[in-house]
Amino acid sequence: MASVPAVLQSEWTKIRTVASTSWTLVSAFVVTVAVGALLCALLASTFDDLPPTEQATFDPTLFSFSGMALGQLAMVVFGVLVVGTEYSSGMIRTSLAAVPQRATFLFSKIVVAGVLALVVGTATSFLSFFLGQALLGERATSIGEENVLRAVIGGGLYMGLIALFSMGVAAMLRSSMLSLGILMPFFFLVSQILAAVPYAKDVARYFPDQAGSKIMQVLPQTWNGDEVPYGPWGGLGIMLLWVAASLLGGFAVLGKRDA
Amino acid sequence: MIEAIGLTKRYGAKTAVYDLSFQVRPGAVTGFLGPNGSGKSTTMRMVLGLDQPTSGHVTIGGHPFRKLPNAPRQVGALLDAKAVHGGRSARNHLLSLAQLSGIPARRVDEVLGVVGLQDVARRRSKGFSLGMGQRLGIAAALLGDPQVLLFDEPVNGLDPEGILWVRNLMKQLAAEGRTVFVSSHLMSEMALTADHLIVIGRGQLLADMSVKDFIAHNSAGFARVRTPQTEPQQREKLSAVLTEAGGRVMPEPDGALRVTGLALPAISDLAHGADVRLWELSPHQASLEEAYMRMTQAAVDFRSTDDRKAGLMQQPAPGYDPSAAVTASEVPQQGWYAPPPPGRNPYASTPPGGAPTGRDPHPDTPPAAAPAPAAPAPAGPPAPAAAPADPTESSTEDAR
Numbered sequence: 296m297a298s299v300p301a302v303l304q305s306e307w308t309k310i311r312t313v314a315s316t317s318w319t320l321v322s323a324f325v326v327t328v329a330v331g332a333l334l335c336a337l338l339a340s341t342f343d344d345l346p347p348t349e350q351a352t353f354d355p356t357l358f359s360f361s362g363m364a365l366g367q368l369a370m371v372v373f374g375v376l377v378v379g380t381e382y383s384s385g386m387i388r389t390s391l392a393a394v395p396q397r398a399t400f401l402f403s404k405i406v407v408a409g410v411l412a413l414v415v416g417t418a419t420s421f422l423s424f425f426l427g428q429a430l431l432g433e434r435a436t437s438i439g440e441e442n443v444l445r446a447v448i449g450g451g452l453y454m455g456l457i458a459l460f461s462m463g464v465a466a467m468l469r470s471s472m473l474s475l476g477i478l479m480p481f482f483f484l485v486s487q488i489l490a491a492v493p494y495a496k497d498v499a500r501y502f503p504d505q506a507g508s509k510i511m512q513v514l515p516q517t518w519n520g521d522e523v524p525y526g527p528w529g530g531l532g533i534m535l536l537w538v539a540a541s542l543l544g545g546f547a548v549l550g551k552r553d554a
Numbered sequence: 555m556i557e558a559i560g561l562t563k564r565y566g567a568k569t570a571v572y573d574l575s576f577q578v579r580p581g582a583v584t585g586f587l588g589p590n591g592s593g594k595s596t597t598m599r600m601v602l603g604l605d606q607p608t609s610g611h612v613t614i615g616g617h618p619f620r621k622l623p624n625a626p627r628q629v630g631a632l633l634d635a636k637a638v639h640g641g642r643s644a645r646n647h648l649l650s651l652a653q654l655s656g657i658p659a660r661r662v663d664e665v666l667g668v669v670g671l672q673d674v675a676r677r678r679s680k681g682f683s684l685g686m687g688q689r690l691g692i693a694a695a696l697l698g699d700p701q702v703l704l705f706d707e708p709v710n711g712l713d714p715e716g717i718l719w720v721r722n723l724m725k726q727l728a729a730e731g732r733t734v735f736v737s738s739h740l741m742s743e744m745a746l747t748a749d750h751l752i753v754i755g756r757g758q759l760l761a762d763m764s765v766k767d768f769i770a771h772n773s774a775g776f777a778r779v780r781t782p783q784t785e786p787q788q789r790e791k792l793s794a795v796l797t798e799a800g801g802r803v804m805p806e807p808d809g810a811l812r813v814t815g816l817a818l819p820a821i822s823d824l825a826h827g828a829d830v831r832l833w834e835l836s837p838h839q840a841s842l843e844e845a846y847m848r849m850t851q852a853a854v855d856f857r858s859t860d861d862r863k864a865g866l867m868q869q870p871a872p873g874y875d876p877s878a879a880v881t882a883s884e885v886p887q888q889g890w891y892a893p894p895p896p897g898r899n900p901y902a903s904t905p906p907g908g909a910p911t912g913r914d915p916h917p918d919t920p921p922a923a924a925p926a927p928a929a930p931a932p933a934g935p936p937a938p939a940a941a942p943a944d945p946t947e948s949s950t951e952d953a954r
Contacts, residue, residue, distance in 0.1 A: 305653040312646035313639060385637035389694065392602045392631050393654050395620040553605035 302394055302403040310377065310407055319373035320415045323454065324422075327366025331423040334361045335430040342434055354514040355436045356446045359427025363450065363511075364487070366419065367457050367504070370412060371478045374461030377408040378545070379471030391554050401466060401549050405542060409459045416454025420447050442513045442527075449510030449531065456531075457482075460503055460538045466545025469552070507534030555580055555733055556601055556702065560610035563596050563757075570596045571757040573610070578735045578752075580701070583728045585748030585765075586737040587846060589854045593757035594737040595633070598706050601735075602631055614702055626655040630695035631704040635687035635711065640680030644671055644690050647679060651694055665693040670719075684711030692720070702733040709743060721747045741846035755850045769842055777818055779825075780810040780834035788830045795828045796821065810834065 310316050335358065342350070381387040394400040424447045428435035438444055465474040482504055489499035499505055500523050509523065509530030516522070525533065556578035563571040571593040578584045588594050599605040601612050603619035614622060614629055622628055638647050648662045666672045669689040674682070679690060688711055695703055705724070709717045724747050728734045738744050744751065744765075751768050753761040761768060779796075781788045793803045793811060801816035813821055818837055825832050 301654050301656060305650045308646060308650040308653055309639070309642070312643065312650070313641045315641065380639055380641075384639045385634050386639045387637075388599070388602075388604055388633050389637045389651070391604055392629075392633065393626045393651050395603045395622060395625050553599070 299399060299403060302399050303407055305394075306404045306407040309404075310411065313380070315376045315380070316373065316411075319369050319376065320411070323366045323369035323373065324415055324419045326369055327360075327362040327419045327454075328423050328426060330362030330365055331359050332362075332426045332430055335359055335427040339431050339434060352514060352516055353434065354512060355428065355431050355434055356424065356443050356513045357511050359424050359431070360420070360450050360511050362423060363454070363508075364483075367454065368479060368483060370416070370454050370458045371461045371482060372475065373412060374408065374458035375465045375471050375474040375478065377404065378462045378465035379469075379474055382469045383471050387554050397549050398546065401546055405459065405462055408462060409455060412458035413451060413455030416458075417448070417451030419454060420450030423450070436513070440513070445527065446511045446513050449527065452531065453507045453510060453534070456507060456534050456538050457504065460534075460541050463538065463541025463543075463545040467541065467548050469548065501533060503534045503537035506530040506537075555616075556612065556614050556704075556735060557616075558597070558601070558610070558612040561597065561600060561607050561612055562609045563593070563600060563605060564608045569757055571600070571607075571754075574754065574757065574759055575610075576752050576759065576762050578733055579750070580733040581728060581731050582749040583724045583734045583736060583747055584750045584752060585744035586735060586752050586754075587739065587741060587744055587850075588737075588754040588760075589739060589850050590856050592754050592850070594739075594754065595706055596757075597754070598631075598633060598704055598735075598737060601704060602629070602633070604633075624655055626651065626657075626700070627698040628700050629702045629704070630698055630700040631706075632688070632691035632695045632708055633704075633706050635684060635691045638679045638687070638690060641678055643676045644679050644682075644693075645675040647690065648693060648697060652697055655698055657698055661697065665696050668696060669693040685713060685716055688712055689716070692723070700732070703727055703735065705734075705736045707737055707739070709738070709740070717743070741843045745842040753846065753849060755852070755854075760849055765842075769845065775814075775837055775839045777813045777816070777821055778806070778810050778834060778836045778838055779813050779821060779832060782831055782833055783809055791828055792825055792830045795824050795830075799824055 338358065342353075345353075381390060390400060391397065424438070428437070436443055438447065461474065461478055464478060465471065468474045468477070486499060486502045486504050489495040490502075490505050492499075506525070507530060509525070510527045512527060515526075523530070558577075559575050561571055561574040562569070574593070574597060586594055586597070596605060600607050601614065601619065611618060613619075617623075619625065619629070642650075645662060645666065648665065649659060651657075652659065652662050663672070663675070666675045669692050671686065671689050671693065674686065679687065682690065688708060692705070692708060695705065705720075708720050708724075712720060721743075724734050724736055728749070736744070736747065748765055750764050751761060752759070753768075761771075763771065779792065781792055789809070789811065793805075796803050796811075796813055796816060799816060799820070801821070802814045804812045806812055816824075818835060822832070822835060825835075
């Protein structure tokens with residue numbers, strides 16, 4: 296029986312020795328921070344032109360995470376590639392011939408990649424926050440304010456969970472191309488469009504990204520934020536359920552199907 | 555020791571492997587032969603627990619692969635040369651496998667040297683040729699110094715030097731007391747490497763015997779007889795005499811006769827009795843390749859047909875009959891399979907004296923996919939290397 300620490304070590308070697316790991320994680324980091332900083336700087340100069348209602352409900356913490364809408368896509372690519380390249384390259388057969396215990400194999404991979412995504416996500420979240428606040432000037436909030444630390448840590452969790460969700464989907468679909476073809480439009484377009492459409496948004500608010508992103512919100516009622524029947528942690532819980540479902544689904548497929 | 559019992563794999567309606575039982579013993583190279591699509595790789599994947607058999611089971615050292623304690627140290631496998639992440643270097647690929655079972659990193663450098671990849675160890679495997687990929691796969695199989703080794707088509711894409719190296723490697727591994735199971739569709743390669751053969755066709759066992767027995771059971775010899783070319787009537791005369799005595803005579807393109815069913819002394823005596831002089835009387839042994847081709851002939855799934863170049867050829871001039879140019883009675887010098895010796899044709903409907911394989915390949919009713927008995931070639935244009943024109947040949951041979 297290949298021991299769990301050995302499999303974890305092996306997966307760590309696998310993940311650090313391919314180029315896709317670094318470029319996806321670096322782009323997630325850079326895109327989120329840069330876009331967030333840009334929007335913060337832009338808003339700081341035009342804040343006085345905003346309608347008073349919007350000025351009143353401005354959430355500087357959430358706004359500094361604006362880059363995540365794009366940056367999360369790089370996380371999706373990271374999660375999909377970590378699992379999907381095993382299938383596209385045929386490496387899965389080598390891997391499973393070496394680790395016949397498929398649960399050990401899949402969950403070790405997910406733990407290693409998940410921890411990595413979480414670390415990068417947390418760093419991204421903190422840097423986005425501090426840089427954004429610096430650029431917002433007098434509109435800024437501080438990490439010591441109520442619920443702000445929760446939102447910033449939540450931003451890191453959100454990035455990590457998006458990557459984990461993508462890993463589960465890739466394990467279910469057993470293909471990078473198919474997974475990216477479904478997840479990218481979903482997170483970039485479908486989810487965000489549906490969330491703005493009446494009635495559809497009653498469903499869309501239970502989508503993993505919509506529910507999970509509530510954790511980054513400090514003011515419950517901010518711009519075009521509808522009232523939702525769950526709190527920030529409730530939203531993260533909903534996202535966790537999605538992640539658990541996708542990972543279990545991925546495991547069920549790997550356990551049953553021929554490699 | 556690999557042991558398969560009643561292994562069956564179905565993909566939907568297609569039966570890839572049917573009721574396959576065999577043992578692969580330690581201390582010998584066991585060749586696993588079959589035409590393309592006969593189920594070799596499927597069987598290999600089932601041995602490694604990658605595919606779940608529909609029924610039956612296969613064990614390595616008494617354990618199913620998925621339950622094997624520390625599998626990488628016990629079983630090494632090369633399934634697919636390209637089953638590596640192209641973006642990872644050869645060394646890192648092996649390192650990730652080594653770490654699974656606590657194999658130190660210096661062992662990685664060691665096997666890289668063994669397979670001759672030390673100079674490209676840090677290059678991404680994406681740029682590797684097929685032969686380099688095979689070497690990397692073999693390195694992965696050797697990594698844990700396992701007692702059981704499986705190689706699926708290991709010489710594919712290797713240069714002659716590499717083929718020789720693999721051949722010697724297999725023999726050496728077996729000589730060290732390991733179990734070596736090598737699949738191939740090249741009989742000629744297996745004849746040089748393997749001690750024991752397991753032959754399958756359409757997912758069913760055709761033969762499970764040592765190479766020596768395989769040759770003895772399957773390669774029928776023939777005698778080549780040449781009469782003076784200046785006197786064609788002597789040839790006619792001898793043909794008649796030999797046929798009368800129970801021999802089977804086929805003319806060869808250069809005027810010689812190919813005789814089966816009669817011993818060389820008997821041919822000589824008959825010729826002497828008929829007052830025919832002989833210029834040549836020589837014994838010939840059909841090669842293992844021929845024996846294998848004949849055995850799997852009915853079980854070939856993918857057979858090439860004549861390229862008729864439809865629409866690409868000019869119309870022949872009127873009055874020209876292309877079929878007239880073909881003399882059907884002659885056998886070509888090469889690519890002819892000696893008819894099987896009596897009672898040893900695996901496709902004969904009732905083989906006298908028991909099954910030829912030493913064990914009955916289908917104890918129960920065979921499935922619909924079973925090779926049709928005594929059907930040497932499918933209808934349609936004959937394959938270039940097909941048997942003599944007479945389709946009833948094998949059955950008449952057995953009846954004799």
